[in-house]
Amino acid sequence: MVSQEQRRRQLAREKFLRQQQRRTAARRKTHTRNAVIASVVGVLVAGGALSYVTGVFKNDDKKTNAGAEVTPSATPSKAPDPCEKPAEGKVESLSWKKEPAVTIDKSAGYTMKMATTCGDIDIALKASAAPHTVNSFAFLAGKGYFDHTKCHRLTTNGIYVLQCGDPTAQGSGGPGYTIPDENLKDETLKDGVYPAGTIAMANTGQAHTGGSQYFLVYQDSKLPPSYTPFGTISKSGMTVLKKVAAAGESTGQGDGAPNATVVINKMTVTKS
Numbered sequence: 001m002v003s004q005e006q007r008r009r010q011l012a013r014e015k016f017l018r019q020q021q022r023r024t025a026a027r028r029k030t031h032t033r034n035a036v037i038a039s040v041v042g043v044l045v046a047g048g049a050l051s052y053v054t055g056v057f058k059n060d061d062k063k064t065n066a067g068a069e070v071t072p073s074a075t076p077s078k079a080p081d082p083c084e085k086p087a088e089g090k091v092e093s094l095s096w097k098k099e100p101a102v103t104i105d106k107s108a109g110y111t112m113k114m115a116t117t118c119g120d121i122d123i124a125l126k127a128s129a130a131p132h133t134v135n136s137f138a139f140l141a142g143k144g145y146f147d148h149t150k151c152h153r154l155t156t157n158g159i160y161v162l163q164c165g166d167p168t169a170q171g172s173g174g175p176g177y178t179i180p181d182e183n184l185k186d187e188t189l190k191d192g193v194y195p196a197g198t199i200a201m202a203n204t205g206q207a208h209t210g211g212s213q214y215f216l217v218y219q220d221s222k223l224p225p226s227y228t229p230f231g232t233i234s235k236s237g238m239t240v241l242k243k244v245a246a247a248g249e250s251t252g253q254g255d256g257a258p259n260a261t262v263v264i265n266k267m268t269v270t271k272s
Contacts (some may be wrong), residue, residue, distance in 0.1 A: 073183035083118040086263040094178035109272040121237035130182040130230035157254025160219035174211030
């Protein structure tokens with residue numbers, strides 16, 4: 001005959017065993033969930049790193065599915081727009097079948113002025129080191145190709161640049177022709193770094209595929225030497241770029257449209 005006290009102890013022991021089983025199961029479930037979360041984060045980080053390596057400045061960057069796979073839990077807070085309203089006018093739809101003949105004086109100095117809604121950005125061009133590139137910009141600027149176009153991309157993580165030169169503002173536009181890569185061994189490109197103050201060409205990731213898109217480096221950025229460096233940004237121009245960078249970009253993830261409305265009211269190239 002089991003006494004009442006023995007029965008009470010048996011029930012207490014069974015209750016304790018059931019509690020231990022539930023705790024063990026809960027720990028296993030938590031461990032599994034954390035492992036899945038860790039693996040997903042790892043894939044996203046690896047995918048993000050790969051996107052920087054394989055397509056940092058592609059001028060055919062069509063973001064059809066951007067944001068389709070990952071829905072952010074909250075909309076990034078948008079910084080105030082530090083820029084003025086664009087001048088009146090519209091982007092002209094212009095295209096040419098072949099690169100214009102090189103007519104610039106390779107021994108002369110040339111300056112490019114980007115009169116933007118955020119301030120003027122003056123650039124000393126490297127005509128002797130990158131004659132095809134400088135000639136193309138002089139040609140396109142003279143045709144009004146860049147006027148009223150929007151700088152469509154700002155990166156604020158890993159690489160630090162503002163990308164412009166696409167009349168469509170989608171990353172897929174160009175003048176209809178391509179120009180050769182030049183000056184890839186420029187003395188300023190040391191240890192795989194494009195220094196702050198550099199202006200360089202975007203491309204498709206393949207050699208000799210530059211068109212009209214370019215990027216302005218506002219902070220030292222580690223990149224492969226495959227983007228033609230063709231000028232140096234002035235001190236006042238760097239102040240403008242840093243103002244744009246401080247306003248951030250639209251995704252909150254380090255790569256998107258700038259919050260600042262950077263529109264090139266007028267682009268000019270002059271011989272000095």
